[in-house]
Every structure is written in C-alpha cells, then in structure tokens.
Amino acid sequence: MNAKRAVGVQSLYRQIVRRTAWPLLVVTSSLILVVGFIGGREVLYFNLSYAWIVAWLFLLEFGAPYRPSWRKSDGQLGADLGHTVLNKGLVQLLIVQLIALGIVGANSDSPVATLPMPMQVIIGLVVSEIGLYGAHRLAHEWPLLWRCHAVHHSVKKLWLVNTGRFHFIDSLASVAASVPFLLLSGISMDAIVWVSAITAYIGILTHCNVDMECGWLNYIFNTPNLHRWHHSNERDIGNSNYGENLMLWDMLFGTYLYKKHCDITDIGIAEIMPARFIDQLAVPFRWRKVQSGAKLDVLN
Ligand SMILES: [Zn+2]
Numbered sequence: 692m693n694a695k696r697a698v699g700v701q702s703l704y705r706q707i708v709r710r711t712a713w714p715l716l717v718v719t720s721s722l723i724l725v726v727g728f729i730g731g732r733e734v735l736y737f738n739l740s741y742a743w744i745v746a747w748l749f750l751l752e753f754g755a756p757y758r759p760s761w762r763k764s765d766g767q768l769g770a771d772l773g774h775t776v777l778n779k780g781l782v783q784l785l786i787v788q789l790i791a792l793g794i795v796g797a798n799s800d801s802p803v804a805t806l807p808m809p810m811q812v813i814i815g816l817v818v819s820e821i822g823l824y825g826a827h828r829l830a831h832e833w834p835l836l837w838r839c840h841a842v843h844h845s846v847k848k849l850w851l852v853n854t855g856r857f858h859f860i861d862s863l864a865s866v867a868a869s870v871p872f873l874l875l876s877g878i879s880m881d882a883i884v885w886v887s888a889i890t891a892y893i894g895i896l897t898h899c900n901v902d903m904e905c906g907w908l909n910y911i912f913n914t915p916n917l918h919r920w921h922h923s924n925e926r927d928i929g930n931s932n933y934g935e936n937l938m939l940w941d942m943l944f945g946t947y948l949y950k951k952h953c954d955i956t957d958i959g960i961a962e963i964m965p966a967r968f969i970d971q972l973a974v975p976f977r978w979r980k981v982q983s984g985a986k987l988d989v990l991n
C-alpha cells in the first residue's frame with residue numbers, strides 16, 4: 692500500500708469511528724443487556740455489556756484518541772481507581788439497604804409499571820435527571836459541595852479510567868437526589884435496571900478520550916463533545932451541561948453549551964488539589980488549609 696493510500700484508509704477509519712462509535716457502543720451494549728433479560732440473568736449481562744464497552748474504549752483510546760497528549764500518565768491512576776472502587780462499594784451497599792428496608796421494591800401495582808418498557812425507561816431517565824441535574828448544579832454553585840465535586844474536576848485529562856473519580860460524598864449526594872425521583876416515577880424494577888445501565892454506558896462514554904462527533908445526539912444526550920466543555924478550567928464555561936444522561940433540563944434552565952467545530956479549552960480547576968487518594972478524601976474537610984498552601988503533594 693502506498694503512503695497516500697495508507698493516509699486515506701487511516702482518515703476513513705477515523706471518520707467511521709468519529710461518527711459511529713457512540714451510537715454503536717450504546718446500541719450493542721443495550722443488546723447484550725436484552726439477551727440478559729431474556730435469559731433472566733440481567734445483572735450478569737449488565738456486567739458483560741459494561742466490560743464490552745470498556746474493552747472497546749480501551750482499544751479506541753489507543754487507535755483514535757481525541758487528544759493524544761491525554762494518553763500520557765497524570766500519576767492519578769491509583770487515585771482514580773481508589774475513588775471508583777469506594778464509590779461502587781458504597782452505592783451498592785446503599786442499594787442493598789434500600790431493598791432490605793423495602794424502599795426499593797417491585798412497583799408492580801403502579802400503572803406506570805404496566806406501560807411498554809421503552810416508555811418506562813424514557814420516563815425514568817427524564818424524571819431521575821431532575822435530581823441528577825439539581826445535585827450536579829448545586830455541586831458547582833454551592834462552595835461547600837464544590838469542595839467534594841472539585842475532586843472529579845481536578846484532572847487535567849479525560850479518559851475512561853476517571854469516569855468513577857468522584858469524592859464519595861459527591862456520589863452519595865447524586866444517588867440521594869435521583870433515587871427518590873426514580874422511585875416516585877412508578878416505573879418497574881426492570882426499567883430501573885435499564886435506567887441504571889444507560890447511566891453507566893453514557894457515563895463512561897462522556898469521559899473517554901476517543902475522537903467522537905455525536906452530531907444531533909448532542910441535543911438529546913450527554914456526550915463527550917458536551918462533557919469536555921463541562922470540564923473546562925474556565926468556570927464560566929464549565930458551569931454548563933450539568934445533565935448526566937439527558938440535556939433536557941440544561942436546555943430548559945439555560946445551562947446548555949454546545950460549540951460546534953470548536954476545540955475545548957484546557958480542563959481542570961483553579962484551586963489546589965492534593966495528589967494522593969487519601970488526601971483527596973480529606974480535602975473537603977481541610978479545604979482552607981489546602982488552599983493556603985499546606986505541605987502536600989499537589990496536582991497543580
Ligand atoms: Zn461537574
């Protein structure tokens with residue numbers, strides 16, 4: 692193959708990834724979950740569908756990165772994984788408690804639970820997003836909560852591993868704000884599983900370092916295009932696109948930001964963030980001390 696043809700093939704491959712990766716990964720992961728529901732093993736198949744999306748994003752971050760410079764280590768792998776494992780454990784514990792207390796149940800006598808599954812999932816996504824949007828916006832606008840949320844925003848690059856990098860108080864606040872809306876919506880437990888799965892798929896896609904252009908999907912869903920603006924190191928720009936799955940509430944409340952064909956600014960925060968996981972857990976409680984230059988390893 693001559694050099695010109697090789698460049699042409701490379702550019703065609705990048706175009707295909709750019710245009711199709713997001714919808715293809717959401718659809719194929721959802722199909723894996725459908726198989727799980729048919730066989731009555733939805734939890735196992737949800738894990739398989741998540742592993743599927745992670746494996747593809749891992750490969751694409753090498754083959755079609757959005758920013759090649761973001762592939763370099765930022766020294767935060769351990770902290771990113773530490774927050775992810777802690778959050779997953781705490782959220783699962785919370786859900787088990789909610790089920791044990793009967794707060795999360797079958798919802799089978801609700802008229803909404805008898806609607807077709809796609810309608811229930813749309814209702815669940817729209818309704819839970821009220822809590823998610825509200826909690827996320829508050830985390831940016833209320834200085835006390837920002838101390839926790841700043842852990843998520845402190846990274847200088849986005850990639851699939853920092854999807855779960857949230858201070859545990861931030862994660863619990865999001866769950867506490869969204870679960871009541873989800874339960875009050877009256878959708879079935881199967882629909883709640885679908886809403887949780889779609890939230891997980893969209894969450895990892897918004898943080899991946901893959902060159903994707905989501906086009907019209909940017910007007911409905913939270914995408915990498917939109918979420919990179921949300922991570923801008925300029926607070927005026929970053930205080931936008933709060934939606935976790937849908938952009939509906941951002942559009943209604945005037946916080947939607949989509950700049951077509953325009954590269955993002957650098958990402959990160961203006962404040963000081965400790966580099967070590969354990970210091971990041973403590974940072975909301977010793978914020979002033981850290982900002983006034985306590986002796987710590989810091990990110991910036
Ligand atoms: Zn945020």
Ligand SMILES: [Zn+2]
Nearest residue numbers: 843898918922
């Ligand atoms: Zn994020």
